[in-house]
Amino acid sequence: MILLLLACAMILAADPSAWAQSPATSENLPHLRSAAQFLVQGDLKHAEDDVQLVLADDPENYRALNLLGIIRAQQSRREDAEALFEKVIRVKPQYAGAHVSLGLLYYEMGHADQAISELESALEIEPGREDASKPLVQLLRDQARAALKRKDLEKSLSYLMRAKKVAPNDPELEYEFGIVALRMSLYEDARLAFEQVLTLRPADANSIYALGRAQMGLGKIPATRELFEKYVQLRPRDPTGHFGLGLVLRMLEMTEEARTEFQRSIELQPDQTEAYVQLGFLDLDGGELDRSASRFQSALERAPQNAGALLGLGRIRFQRKDYSKALDSLLAALAADSSIREVHYYLGLTYARLGKSRESAEQMEIASQLEHEDLDRHRIILKLLDPVDAHALEKANP
Amino acid sequence: MGSGAAVFDYDNDGRLDIFLSNGARLDDPMTEAAIPRKNGPEYWNRLYHQKPDGTFEDATERAGLAGRFYSTGVAVGDYDNDGYEDLFVAGYGRNTLYHNNGDGTFTDVTESAGVAGSGWSTSAAWVDYDNDGLLDLVVARYMQWDFQDIYCGEHKEGYRAYCHPDLFKPATPLVYHNEGNGKFKEVSAKVGMNKPGKGLGVAIADYDRDGWTDILIANDAVPQSLFHNKGDGTFEEIGMISGLALDGSGATYSGMGVDFADYNNDGWPDVVITDLANQKYALYVNGGDGSFSYSATMTGIAGATLLHSGWGVKFFDFDNDGWKDIVVAQAHVMDTIETSEPHLHYREPPLLLHNVAGKKFVDVSRASGKAFEERWVGRGLATGDLNNDGKIDVIVASNDGPAWILLNETLGANHWITLDLEGVKSNRDAIGANIMISTKGGSQFATVSTGGSYQSSSDRRVHFGLGSESTVERIEVHWPSGITQILTNVSADRKVRIREEASAPK
Numbered sequence: 001m002i003l004l005l006l007a008c009a010m011i012l013a014a015d016p017s018a019w020a021q022s023p024a025t026s027e028n029l030p031h032l033r034s035a036a037q038f039l040v041q042g043d044l045k046h047a048e049d050d051v052q053l054v055l056a057d058d059p060e061n062y063r064a065l066n067l068l069g070i071i072r073a074q075q076s077r078r079e080d081a082e083a084l085f086e087k088v089i090r091v092k093p094q095y096a097g098a099h100v101s102l103g104l105l106y107y108e109m110g111h112a113d114q115a116i117s118e119l120e121s122a123l124e125i126e127p128g129r130e131d132a133s134k135p136l137v138q139l140l141r142d143q144a145r146a147a148l149k150r151k152d153l154e155k156s157l158s159y160l161m162r163a164k165k166v167a168p169n170d171p172e173l174e175y176e177f178g179i180v181a182l183r184m185s186l187y188e189d190a191r192l193a194f195e196q197v198l199t200l201r202p203a204d205a206n207s208i209y210a211l212g213r214a215q216m217g218l219g220k221i222p223a224t225r226e227l228f229e230k231y232v233q234l235r236p237r238d239p240t241g242h243f244g245l246g247l248v249l250r251m252l253e254m255t256e257e258a259r260t261e262f263q264r265s266i267e268l269q270p271d272q273t274e275a276y277v278q279l280g281f282l283d284l285d286g287g288e289l290d291r292s293a294s295r296f297q298s299a300l301e302r303a304p305q306n307a308g309a310l311l312g313l314g315r316i317r318f319q320r321k322d323y324s325k326a327l328d329s330l331l332a333a334l335a336a337d338s339s340i341r342e343v344h345y346y347l348g349l350t351y352a353r354l355g356k357s358r359e360s361a362e363q364m365e366i367a368s369q370l371e372h373e374d375l376d377r378h379r380i381i382l383k384l385l386d387p388v389d390a391h392a393l394e395k396a397n398p
Numbered sequence: 399m400g401s402g403a404a405v406f407d408y409d410n411d412g413r414l415d416i417f418l419s420n421g422a423r424l425d426d427p428m429t430e431a432a433i434p435r436k437n438g439p440e441y442w443n444r445l446y447h448q449k450p451d452g453t454f455e456d457a458t459e460r461a462g463l464a465g466r467f468y469s470t471g472v473a474v475g476d477y478d479n480d481g482y483e484d485l486f487v488a489g490y491g492r493n494t495l496y497h498n499n500g501d502g503t504f505t506d507v508t509e510s511a512g513v514a515g516s517g518w519s520t521s522a523a524w525v526d527y528d529n530d531g532l533l534d535l536v537v538a539r540y541m542q543w544d545f546q547d548i549y550c551g552e553h554k555e556g557y558r559a560y561c562h563p564d565l566f567k568p569a570t571p572l573v574y575h576n577e578g579n580g581k582f583k584e585v586s587a588k589v590g591m592n593k594p595g596k597g598l599g600v601a602i603a604d605y606d607r608d609g610w611t612d613i614l615i616a617n618d619a620v621p622q623s624l625f626h627n628k629g630d631g632t633f634e635e636i637g638m639i640s641g642l643a644l645d646g647s648g649a650t651y652s653g654m655g656v657d658f659a660d661y662n663n664d665g666w667p668d669v670v671i672t673d674l675a676n677q678k679y680a681l682y683v684n685g686g687d688g689s690f691s692y693s694a695t696m697t698g699i700a701g702a703t704l705l706h707s708g709w710g711v712k713f714f715d716f717d718n719d720g721w722k723d724i725v726v727a728q729a730h731v732m733d734t735i736e737t738s739e740p741h742l743h744y745r746e747p748p749l750l751l752h753n754v755a756g757k758k759f760v761d762v763s764r765a766s767g768k769a770f771e772e773r774w775v776g777r778g779l780a781t782g783d784l785n786n787d788g789k790i791d792v793i794v795a796s797n798d799g800p801a802w803i804l805l806n807e808t809l810g811a812n813h814w815i816t817l818d819l820e821g822v823k824s825n826r827d828a829i830g831a832n833i834m835i836s837t838k839g840g841s842q843f844a845t846v847s848t849g850g851s852y853q854s855s856s857d858r859r860v861h862f863g864l865g866s867e868s869t870v871e872r873i874e875v876h877w878p879s880g881i882t883q884i885l886t887n888v889s890a891d892r893k894v895r896i897r898e899e900a901s902a903p904k
Contacts, residue, residue, distance in 0.1 A: 222741045252704060253678070253695065253701030255701075285695040286695070286696055287696045319691065341648050342647050344648070348638065352638075367648050368621075
């Protein structure tokens, strides 16, 4: 019930002129203030005495009813407290304090959505009320994390967006929002969030890295490179940073520089797999098939079902025209991860070489579908950016 | 999307002339189904006749080539085998075929020929696909599009953008079979080439060396199309299974310009396709077994082109070292690209990639003259030896700007030979003829074609750089008619005319 007591403290701290409603209740003011003080001190009996005095004189005094509700909540008489707060809201719907009280009660009772609703109502009436905004933001963050845990990313994002409206300059909140947006491939939203964090905390390494990921998703590869280079300077012993930088350098076709970063990542974390896979692809792209095969084998020794390494081996065998063995590797890659477009593509080519045109066509169709799904994800990003563009798309493609 | 350039000798005076296509008046708004028309000299297509002193004079009006519609691509070919190069001008809404009258004038024979077409035509190529001695015509079409005002890009001042091709339905190419007597018949469905795509470039070569010329269409944002000529008057589209349709990771890209030539001198024609920034131009090595391998990264092309957007492209040996290099007209498609991606540029200089012994391509643009530092909105590109000095020159058409002539002044003592073929039983232009030359330094292979690039047409004559070799030990010509002709010990550094022998053994 700590939150309700804090709310009480807020009531006490309020400007005395706010207490005055009409000349008829001015006599009750000292009792109301006294009740609030007793409440904060934990003296429920004397607090109720003062409140009852007011209610005897003015049974519909909404402030007294609100305080009584707080007393009942302190007494763990939650249903009574709820009824009292609801009564106050009926009598005085624009009294933000009652919405705060009810909201905090619901928070304590674990009724998150109802708590959020009441606290948001309080802030609509009195924007800036910290006794509403602080618990509301916390509540929304808790709900966002719970949603994230059960992999409901959209819900998580939705809670965080509402929290951001309440606390627009909270760097922690922006960061959390950015991470969820990143996971949903909402790269533009993620970018804006991490840039906001970095204006408040310019040297925040996690945000620098996360911004790099967002920029990579947006295809802004040179900008991504700058960010990952900055990250690696801040955290030179983080293998993930070197790996990320290696990925970007590979995308920029800076093969030797990429190779250096992947090797550095391996030095820092020898028992990883992915850097070996990336080195394998660098060698494959460069036509160094033997060395490439050796890298992929190293990866598979650590992780026998690594789809990337299996794909890489499959491609090497395909290039060597050993189509039966290529098929084996590519089918194993498919079993490990059926969402990789490249696997389906090379399976399609391999089947074609083996004269299996039906199977080839099937795999090519799946590869094409996967590419369209990637494009559809970009359209979703577009929708969030500008609904008018989405309308134009839908109109052109009924 | 810009316009094209053609390099050809229209009056047979031995000097190459230049034709440039141009757009037409566009109002704002346009009615949806409008077909724009040229309504003033500023929109005319232009023919420039090369004079003996190497300068050019505007011969457009006299030739009758100003045009009427929004012109896009151009293809040069002697479709009636009368010895004078005719001109096909593709366009939006309507194409035009000009018959060369042989007296410096052309006649619009579109209606009688039956090649007006419809929709948005882009590049075209002449090819005798059935080896009957008459040039047929393949016309790529871009998409099903009209002037309906669809807004794309952010709704902010200065952020409106061209719509992505995905918003529009694909279109089938047009294939016109030359029936003789100046008539053509549209046969794309009959020959199996009516596969929808978003065609921007067309190139031809006999990629499997079975004696029948195949056709490659570069498509924007959908798989590239390779039409294998089955030799029975029909084609099968095999882009996907051949490995040529997509990039190395199985993704589509914005294919625009295309060329089909043997860059590694293994006797099998390879492919280069230009596309947009962040996609890397595609290079496919012909495996000789009906398959192609994506090799852009291994050859250095990917690294050299990642941040560039390319249109017209040709394989050509600029330094006569015996290895075909690559030249590209560049620019982004979006004039607002720098707003959203400051590291990319709308205007770009052309790109020159030097072929290092068939293994790698190296960007030598900066070392190749001031022209490669200038930023244009490059689109069409054609090649030809304008001054007959044995070095291939380049013409670039640009948007909202002049055309550019890059005169090849490469220093060096490398030898060369240019072969000017004349068909007798085969089509007179010898388009589709496959040539193999051998010197002590090695062999080279080429197909006679005026096609390839983007909306452009290049010199029909086949040029080979010979490096330090001053003699070609053997020239082997495989004519479309099936005739094989062999010349031996031919000295270099000259143009050699080869006329198809009537009854040379196969």
